[in-house]
Amino acid sequence: MSVKIEVIEGGMPHTNIMIGGLVVSVICIYLTYLNVLTGTQLFAFFGGLGAIAAIVWGSHTIKHLCSYGIGTGVPSAGMMAFGSGLIAMLFATRYGVAAPIVAIILAAVIGAILGYVANNILSMHIPVMIQSLVEMAVIGALTLMGFAAMMTGSFELSSMTVGQVTILGLSLPSYQASLLGGALLATVFMLGGIAIQHPFNACLGPNWTQDRMLMLAAECGFLSMIPAAVMSMALVSMPAALISLIVSLVGWYYTYANYIVLSKRDAAEWLDAKPIPELEGH
Amino acid sequence: MESIVFGIGITALAGALATVAGAAEDTESNIGSQGDPNSQVQLAPQMGYIHRIFNKAVAGEPPAYGLWIALGAGIAWAFMAMQINPILAIVLGCGLATFIQGVYATTAYLGRTASLAKFGQPVYVDILKSVTTVTMAHAFVAIFTTVTMCHLINAALGHPFPLPLLGLIWGIALGAAGSATGNPFYGKERQYQSQKFGAGVPIAASGNIVRYAEAGERNSLDNGWYTAKLGGPASGVCFGLIVFLELWRTVLFEPVAAGWGAIVVGIIMILVFAVIDRYIEVWARKTYGPYTTPEKEASS
Numbered sequence: 029m030s031v032k033i034e035v036i037e038g039g040m041p042h043t044n045i046m047i048g049g050l051v052v053s054v055i056c057i058y059l060t061y062l063n064v065l066t067g068t069q070l071f072a073f074f075g076g077l078g079a080i081a082a083i084v085w086g087s088h089t090i091k092h093l094c095s096y097g098i099g100t101g102v103p104s105a106g107m108m109a110f111g112s113g114l115i116a117m118l119f120a121t122r123y124g125v126a127a128p129i130v131a132i133i134l135a136a137v138i139g140a141i142l143g144y145v146a147n148n149i150l151s152m153h154i155p156v157m158i159q160s161l162v163e164m165a166v167i168g169a170l171t172l173m174g175f176a177a178m179m180t181g182s183f184e185l186s187s188m189t190v191g192q193v194t195i196l197g198l199s200l201p202s203y204q205a206s207l208l209g210g211a212l213l214a215t216v217f218m219l220g221g222i223a224i225q226h227p228f229n230a231c232l233g234p235n236w237t238q239d240r241m242l243m244l245a246a247e248c249g250f251l252s253m254i255p256a257a258v259m260s261m262a263l264v265s266m267p268a269a270l271i272s273l274i275v276s277l278v279g280w281y282y283t284y285a286n287y288i289v290l291s292k293r294d295a296a297e298w299l300d301a302k303p304i305p306e307l308e309g310h
Numbered sequence: 311m312e313s314i315v316f317g318i319g320i321t322a323l324a325g326a327l328a329t330v331a332g333a334a335e336d337t338e339s340n341i342g343s344q345g346d347p348n349s350q351v352q353l354a355p356q357m358g359y360i361h362r363i364f365n366k367a368v369a370g371e372p373p374a375y376g377l378w379i380a381l382g383a384g385i386a387w388a389f390m391a392m393q394i395n396p397i398l399a400i401v402l403g404c405g406l407a408t409f410i411q412g413v414y415a416t417t418a419y420l421g422r423t424a425s426l427a428k429f430g431q432p433v434y435v436d437i438l439k440s441v442t443t444v445t446m447a448h449a450f451v452a453i454f455t456t457v458t459m460c461h462l463i464n465a466a467l468g469h470p471f472p473l474p475l476l477g478l479i480w481g482i483a484l485g486a487a488g489s490a491t492g493n494p495f496y497g498k499e500r501q502y503q504s505q506k507f508g509a510g511v512p513i514a515a516s517g518n519i520v521r522y523a524e525a526g527e528r529n530s531l532d533n534g535w536y537t538a539k540l541g542g543p544a545s546g547v548c549f550g551l552i553v554f555l556e557l558w559r560t561v562l563f564e565p566v567a568a569g570w571g572a573i574v575v576g577i578i579m580i581l582v583f584a585v586i587d588r589y590i591e592v593w594a595r596k597t598y599g600p601y602t603t604p605e606k607e608a609s610s
Contacts, residue, residue, distance in 0.1 A: 106369075106373075191391070210474065212384050212387065212474055214474045214475045215380045215381055215383070215477075217478075218376050218380045218381070219377065219381065221373065221377075222369055222377045225369060226418070227421075230367065231421040231424075232425060233422065233425025234425065234428045235424065235426065235428050236425050240424065241421075244421060248414075248417075251410060251413055251414075254406075254410075255381055255385055255406055255410060258385055258388065259384055259387075261388060262387075262388035262392050263388075284417075287417060287420070288420065290424075291420040291423075291424045292433075294424040294427055295420075295423060295424040296426070296428075296429075296431060297430075298432065298433050298435065299432045299434050300435045300436050301434075301436040302432075303526075304360050304361065304521065304527055305432065
């Protein structure tokens with residue numbers, strides 16, 4: 029049996045964050061389809077924004093799940109999300125335009141099975157376990173699909189398995205130089221896995237505040253988008269990669285500055301080169 | 311014959327790089343109080359012990375280093391795919407990965423400390439300014455050597471995995487080696503120098519970590535200086551041995567019985583190390599005193 033030790037006080041209810049994260053993420057991932065419609069790759073950065081929406085939602089799901097006393101399981105919850113989401117995301121890329129929707133449905137099924145196993149077979153009996161693992165799998169699938177769409181310009185399997193190799197000025201298609209063939213998806217996996225667990229892992233404690241954690245989640249998302257944009261230079265056209273890089277840098281600077289302001293607001297004191305304050309009794 | 315000599319040379323070079331990486335990784339994580347010593351640094355203010363020690367909890371060391379190395383390797387791979395010179399590509403990739411590491415370190419310190427406001431733990435901005443850069447420097451050494459090692463394994467030894475995947479695997483291994491070997495030295499000895507040697511941490515002493523130094527207040531750079539002497543090199547030897555023996559058995563025994571030779575040698579090595587470990591454990595217990603009460607000792 030587990031005991032709920034922390035309650036979410038004030039702030040936005042979890043359901044609102046979940047619906048907002050899901051809707052924004054799906055819309056942003058679908059906006060990368062403008063690439064196909066217009067014949068460019070300039071709209072790839074929307075994939076990264078979709079991934080960030082999923083990461084913000086995911087950080088709050090982890091808070092929701094880990095408030096049942098699963099303190100040391102915070103980083104592993106991120107890995108769990110991406111492990112289960114990866115299967116759904118890769119399978120769904122075969123379905124063309126319907127890929128994001130297929131990924132959500134399949135991830136939800138995988139998450140429900142994992143939640144059932146954890147709760148009923150491993151006897152964890154945590155009330156929000158099944159719902160949370162369904163959410164985590166969907167978040168993992170959407171984040172991976174968002175970053176993959178941003179780095180290749182499309183969320184279809186063909187664009188993730190075919191890259192371009194230039195030999196003596198001749199451009200040839202190559203599996204080795206693609207997102208999957210070059211295993212860049214492994215880097216994206218870790219980028220998302222750490223970004224999703226870091227906000228709650230860093231902000232947990234008696235003075236946890238929701239707005240500070242969500243701001244950190246957005247910061248982690250934009251921070252992960254920076255190297256994803258740099259890596260996308262090898263896969264998409266240079267203007268598209270530069271747009272992604274500029275969007276991520278601007279977003280990161282804004283969220284990082286705001287996070288520092290919020291930390292300053294919540295901190296007991298903000299000292300520069302001062303000794304340990306003398307407390308009574310010590 | 312020539313290919314085997316070449317392979318052993320690369321193996322030795324990779325092992326040497328891994329040794330440097332292990333030492334830098336452990337020192338970096340100790341300066342940032344990452345891994346299991348973090349729980350005591352986090353607990354101390356709650357028990358009334360306000361301190362000036364850096365508290366950087368990004369994740370456990372294996373996932374965190376899985377990210378830093380995979381990131382360095384992934385960006386290096388992308389630059390190499392753009393026909394940039396491998397050395398420049400690796401340096402640029404590791405530089406960007408180090409930047410990400412530094413940002414994560416600052417947000418982790420600010421977040422954890424701000425959430426402890428109830429207990430009066432202040433945020434020390436000078437710690438952020440002076441210590442983050444030192445962890446970033448150590449992280450760069452660890453990331454650069456490990457990514458270079460992965461590139462050698464991929465390009466010189468012809469490993470079939472692409473660079474980012476090798477980076478992920480060896481990054482997790484590096485974090486695990488540093489976490490398992492180096493952390494006890496910092497967490498159990500350095501933080502509890504005021505306790506009797508080998509006494510463990512009784513509940514009454516939880517959070518009562520050493521907060522004052524010979525002169526003034528102890529900071530995380532002191533901890534890095536201390537663990538760089540024994541804990542860091544021990545982690546380096548651990549990770550270096552892992553890399554060296556792993557590549558050594560592959561280079562020498564892979565042609566035997568269609569690859570099964572390397573697997574059999576690997577299993578034999580695991581058994582040999584299990585025997586050595588058991589011997590050291592029993593020897594240490596006999597030499598440094600049993601953890602039983604004197605009465606029990608007399609009756610047995």
